[in-house]
Amino acid sequence: MSRRIGIVGTGSIGATLAARMAAAGHDVVVGVRDPSRAPDDLQGARSAGVAEAIDHGEVVIVAIPGANLAAFVNEWAGAIGSRIVVDATNNVGGGGPLHGMAQWADRAPDTPVFRAFCTAGWETFADPSYGGLQADVFYCGPDGEPAEAVEDLIAEIGLRPVRVGDAGAADVIDGVTRLWFTLAFQQGLGRGITVKVLER
Secondary structure, three states, X not given: OOOEEEEEOOOHHHHHHHHHHHHOOOXXXXXXXXXXXXXXXXXXXXXXXXXXXXXXXXXEEEOOOHHHHHHHHHHHHHHHOOOEEEEOOOOOOOOOOOOOHHHHHHXXXXXXXXXXXXXXXXXXXXXXXEOOEEOEEEEEOOOOHHHHHHHHHHHHOOOEEEEEEOHHHHHHHHHHHHHHHHHHHHOOOOOOOOOOOOOO
């Protein structure tokens, strides 16, 4: 099912998700503060201002630096309204949780907000096959139709969605993210690793 996707952020995560979702047949608009400086390699997605990207999306993916999330939510929560939000940010070095679910709950209580695409590097989203095994995307957020839409988006770009729980499970998601950072950088395994759930 083709959806209208708005992505805010043109870093490695945002650009990779834009290209992958456009290739999967979705109508993707990437929002940048200065459209004249948008990257020219979005591979099927198009760039526009942040307001236009949000207005375009049935689903809005936020892929900005985590330190900027609180200001973003304050500025754009009203425009986002009841659209589905996927928060892919990590507030690394912020002294608190990696996630910003509290900001969303405070400023956008009626918005279905999910946390996803934050437990692995962009390299995994660009190429989710590991020796024939499908990489997992851990996510949390409300149940019901919004969750089905998020699961579909994850699956349509070749990843396996693994729901961890509702918004209260964001701290668990953070644990997976910290594990990834530790293995990738402190233990020197590199960005090409991922964490997978295996089932019998």
